[in-house]
Amino acid sequence: MKKGSKAAEPDTNGVVSNAPRAEGRRVDARRKYDPEQTKRNILDVATQEFSAMGLTGARVDAIAERTNTTKRMLYYYFGSKEGLYQAVLEKVYGDIRALEQDLHISELDPIEGMRALVEFTFDYHDRQRDFVRLVTIENIHGAKYVEQVKTFKGRNVTVIHTIEDLLARGIAAGQFRSDIDPIDLHLMISSLCFHRVGNRHTFGTAFGRDPSHPRLRARHRAMIVDAILRFVKKDD
Amino acid sequence: MKKGSKAAEPDTNGVVSNAPRAEGRRVDARRKYDPEQTKRNILDVATQEFSAMGLTGARVDAIAERTNTTKRMLYYYFGSKEGLYQAVLEKVYGDIRALEQDLHISELDPIEGMRALVEFTFDYHDRQRDFVRLVTIENIHGAKYVEQVKTFKGRNVTVIHTIEDLLARGIAAGQFRSDIDPIDLHLMISSLCFHRVGNRHTFGTAFGRDPSHPRLRARHRAMIVDAILRFVKKDD
Amino acid sequence: MKKGSKAAEPDTNGVVSNAPRAEGRRVDARRKYDPEQTKRNILDVATQEFSAMGLTGARVDAIAERTNTTKRMLYYYFGSKEGLYQAVLEKVYGDIRALEQDLHISELDPIEGMRALVEFTFDYHDRQRDFVRLVTIENIHGAKYVEQVKTFKGRNVTVIHTIEDLLARGIAAGQFRSDIDPIDLHLMISSLCFHRVGNRHTFGTAFGRDPSHPRLRARHRAMIVDAILRFVKKDD
Amino acid sequence: MKKGSKAAEPDTNGVVSNAPRAEGRRVDARRKYDPEQTKRNILDVATQEFSAMGLTGARVDAIAERTNTTKRMLYYYFGSKEGLYQAVLEKVYGDIRALEQDLHISELDPIEGMRALVEFTFDYHDRQRDFVRLVTIENIHGAKYVEQVKTFKGRNVTVIHTIEDLLARGIAAGQFRSDIDPIDLHLMISSLCFHRVGNRHTFGTAFGRDPSHPRLRARHRAMIVDAILRFVKKDD
DNA sequence: TATGAATGAGTTTTCATTCAT
DNA sequence: AATGAATGAAAACTCATTCAT
Numbered sequence: 006m007k008k009g010s011k012a013a014e015p016d017t018n019g020v021v022s023n024a025p026r027a028e029g030r031r032v033d034a035r036r037k038y039d040p041e042q043t044k045r046n047i048l049d050v051a052t053q054e055f056s057a058m059g060l061t062g063a064r065v066d067a068i069a070e071r072t073n074t075t076k077r078m079l080y081y082y083f084g085s086k087e088g089l090y091q092a093v094l095e096k097v098y099g100d101i102r103a104l105e106q107d108l109h110i111s112e113l114d115p116i117e118g119m120r121a122l123v124e125f126t127f128d129y130h131d132r133q134r135d136f137v138r139l140v141t142i143e144n145i146h147g148a149k150y151v152e153q154v155k156t157f158k159g160r161n162v163t164v165i166h167t168i169e170d171l172l173a174r175g176i177a178a179g180q181f182r183s184d185i186d187p188i189d190l191h192l193m194i195s196s197l198c199f200h201r202v203g204n205r206h207t208f209g210t211a212f213g214r215d216p217s218h219p220r221l222r223a224r225h226r227a228m229i230v231d232a233i234l235r236f237v238k239k240d241d
Numbered sequence: 242m243k244k245g246s247k248a249a250e251p252d253t254n255g256v257v258s259n260a261p262r263a264e265g266r267r268v269d270a271r272r273k274y275d276p277e278q279t280k281r282n283i284l285d286v287a288t289q290e291f292s293a294m295g296l297t298g299a300r301v302d303a304i305a306e307r308t309n310t311t312k313r314m315l316y317y318y319f320g321s322k323e324g325l326y327q328a329v330l331e332k333v334y335g336d337i338r339a340l341e342q343d344l345h346i347s348e349l350d351p352i353e354g355m356r357a358l359v360e361f362t363f364d365y366h367d368r369q370r371d372f373v374r375l376v377t378i379e380n381i382h383g384a385k386y387v388e389q390v391k392t393f394k395g396r397n398v399t400v401i402h403t404i405e406d407l408l409a410r411g412i413a414a415g416q417f418r419s420d421i422d423p424i425d426l427h428l429m430i431s432s433l434c435f436h437r438v439g440n441r442h443t444f445g446t447a448f449g450r451d452p453s454h455p456r457l458r459a460r461h462r463a464m465i466v467d468a469i470l471r472f473v474k475k476d477d
Numbered sequence: 478m479k480k481g482s483k484a485a486e487p488d489t490n491g492v493v494s495n496a497p498r499a500e501g502r503r504v505d506a507r508r509k510y511d512p513e514q515t516k517r518n519i520l521d522v523a524t525q526e527f528s529a530m531g532l533t534g535a536r537v538d539a540i541a542e543r544t545n546t547t548k549r550m551l552y553y554y555f556g557s558k559e560g561l562y563q564a565v566l567e568k569v570y571g572d573i574r575a576l577e578q579d580l581h582i583s584e585l586d587p588i589e590g591m592r593a594l595v596e597f598t599f600d601y602h603d604r605q606r607d608f609v610r611l612v613t614i615e616n617i618h619g620a621k622y623v624e625q626v627k628t629f630k631g632r633n634v635t636v637i638h639t640i641e642d643l644l645a646r647g648i649a650a651g652q653f654r655s656d657i658d659p660i661d662l663h664l665m666i667s668s669l670c671f672h673r674v675g676n677r678h679t680f681g682t683a684f685g686r687d688p689s690h691p692r693l694r695a696r697h698r699a700m701i702v703d704a705i706l707r708f709v710k711k712d713d
Numbered sequence: 714m715k716k717g718s719k720a721a722e723p724d725t726n727g728v729v730s731n732a733p734r735a736e737g738r739r740v741d742a743r744r745k746y747d748p749e750q751t752k753r754n755i756l757d758v759a760t761q762e763f764s765a766m767g768l769t770g771a772r773v774d775a776i777a778e779r780t781n782t783t784k785r786m787l788y789y790y791f792g793s794k795e796g797l798y799q800a801v802l803e804k805v806y807g808d809i810r811a812l813e814q815d816l817h818i819s820e821l822d823p824i825e826g827m828r829a830l831v832e833f834t835f836d837y838h839d840r841q842r843d844f845v846r847l848v849t850i851e852n853i854h855g856a857k858y859v860e861q862v863k864t865f866k867g868r869n870v871t872v873i874h875t876i877e878d879l880l881a882r883g884i885a886a887g888q889f890r891s892d893i894d895p896i897d898l899h900l901m902i903s904s905l906c907f908h909r910v911g912n913r914h915t916f917g918t919a920f921g922r923d924p925s926h927p928r929l930r931a932r933h934r935a936m937i938v939d940a941i942l943r944f945v946k947k948d949d
Numbered sequence: 950t951a952t953g954a955a956t957g958a959g960t961t962t963t964c965a966t967t968c969a970t
Numbered sequence: 971a972a973t974g975a976a977t978g979a980a981a982a983c984t985c986a987t988t989c990a991t
Contacts, residue, residue, distance in 0.1 A: 040971075059381050061298035065965055075973050077967085086965065140443050141377055145295050148442030161447035189464060192444065192452050196436035201428055204435065206384030207376055208428065211397035216428050228425060235471045274954055274990065301982060313956055316983065510969065510975055531853050534769035537961060549977055552962065612915055613849055617767050620914030633919035660920050661936060667916075668908030673900055676907065678856030679848050680900065683869035688900050700897060707943045748950075773986055783952050785988085794986065955989070963981065970973085 044082050046073050052093045056135040059142050060090050095154045097136050110167050115175035119237060122167065123194055123230045130198040131222060137202045164191055181237045197229045280318050282309050288329045292371040295378050296326050330379060331390045333372050337365055338396040346403055351411035355473060359430055359466045366434040367458060373438045400427055417473050433465045516554050518545050524565045528607040531614050532562050566615060567626045569608050573601055574632045582639055587647035591709060594639065595666055595702045602670040603694060609674045636663055653709050669701045752790050754781050760801045764843040767850050768798050803862045805844050818875050823883035827945060830875065831902055831938045838906040839930060845910045872899055889945045905937045
């Protein structure tokens, strides 16, 4: 009952004239209601709030307030707080996938490919703190919301394929060890890239050094690449 | 031999396991007035609830209910929900650092010492899921509660000292590289041990494999030790 | 024609029924959404409760119960118990100063003006016991709530201006002494009018005579006017 | 533990007034417990707290905390919060009476006597803010607690007798008007002396001038004496 | 006489959600 | 499509008072 009305969405097409918030929208500059934009606006604000406060910590009122619309619309489009949270997860996981495609790692030499993969993973986590936080939050909830995101599982297989391919080619070239499990390796790379961002606050408090500070960025990036390469390379 | 005995222990991860009742104390379970026990009881239950639900998700009523006392006592001893949460953090961080001390790593050969440290870190995170969850939760709150725990900062320096000592001795012995920053190394070890536990749910959902599953335990433990040793060892 | 169809409705008065909060407001007691009325209703009940019980003694539940709405609305509009209390203070102080303006004292002969001012002050305190009680209560709290009422300070200056004008004209006419400070005089008038109402209970208990009893009203009124006039008049 | 040092107190006069309630009590100068002192201590702290916070605003815990004893003793001696409040009222009303006796107004000339009475009343209120506040608080509660203080009513008659005597002598001497009611006059004097202290906070906030500020003290004192004398004196 | 621990019943406040327009 | 007003249920927290020692 909540989502049923979605079907009627994209047909408002300029019936009423007054333009309240006429931004750069060219399509029909003067139309009053723009469901897509409203939804996107809500989603953006919600991403921030959820990532900043967690699922239980986030406040529907707080989200609504920073939106261009009202709380009612939030329910109109997303049904519930949890529905909105799931929509946020879906959006955020979608983003990373798109980027991964652009790497064309399979065209690179295994070692360079491995380096590229690690660097990409590092950079992504380093930049997408909201993503990191949301994953963290999901884990606190036992990943039960992400499980319902249909596109989720399929998305992750591609990374494993990439790694499998890299490992196979590296082994064939005599560069890599042959006893490495691709999923374990992926876990390892993720660990190194994720932790320094996700747990930077307690780490910073404990050791007086924010591990995600820009000044450490380059050093950590090199260090992690180094560690992974030392790990996968065949002993001479 | 210390490590050995621990390795065999089942996945306790429970609340009552740590905090062994002080030796001298005559424990009379039925005595009515026992503030220390009351406090410990509240703290134990709270640890579970906070780690399971997060700070905002936890319910004071839920904690009180599973306690031997009433909600009122919770406020009597800890002042507020946040106060209780902080007490939990303090307890939990205290435990890990205390155990680290028992390792006597400084008496071991650098390589063996490094191995012992990594294995301890691995085992601790592997078993103390509550700890891992609470750290995660704290990070969602920007570490602002742990910052107020007076004993927190001091406690963490010791690990760094341990690592500094290991590195220095390893370098002197010609076994270790000389370009490694101890805090960075600690971050690296933590990352590898923490992530597989903290993010096991999303990881499990994504790849159909729970990285913290007992069957993977030994393999991951060896892998992480291996990775760290490969990273610190001097190239021949 | 459009209006025509609505003509049957009780009180639309030709104003088409949207724009609910326009000036030409006909109060329909049964309409369900009327924020102004809801607020006023809450405020009225709260005035009674706070004045009867004090800030700490008042019960939010008690207020809500005697309201047409629920406790929730009280928080919706006023934010907190203290916020509501402040709103009450603001309303109550606003009332007396507004009425003072209606006296047009500046148009009266100085002596008659002074008499009118004293009589007004007397009558107001005599009738508005809630006001007197609330002021008393505020003083127990060190006036810290009224201090936050923005409109408060500005409102009170007007009385002083009125008195200054009276004194100046009386002096010019050779009727009044020239050594009287207007604020001191205001304090004097207030004292005489306030005390007999505010402290009537202890006074009544002590002397077996309620000073605010209607039977004493006229006598006190005359007495106070007399006292003030004797005080301000120039000695012959 | 805390109270040991206070052993010597004003009214015990070095005699160490042996066990107050004469029973088979062992008289021991070094005795550990001193009920009278404990009670007085509680009473003093309670006077401050009640006068500062009001009856409902005062917190039993807060009182107990600032005491040399514990909360339990407070109940032991005074039965309840209200019982303690009443004991405070009793004490405070007792104090003023003692002072009034020392004036010997009946020995003074009517005008000087009137001046002395007003000045005494002024000074007393000016100095005993706790008294003023407690009276105020009592009025908020409809004087229902002071009514139960047995000694209360009797105490106040004496002032009226003093005034009656003054008026009678003044009339006889041709100095005073003959149409003044003594209770009304007392009310008038009280009003002028009480209000500037009791309502000083709102007054100060409203007009930017604290009417009870020491700098205004002398002026107000003279002003009030002046006003009363002008009021009682016979017109020439 | 004295005390720290304990408590039931209440009190304020918050929250996600729905209603009427 | 959009909205401000409204709400029940639950949550955090407080208070005067009593218990066991």
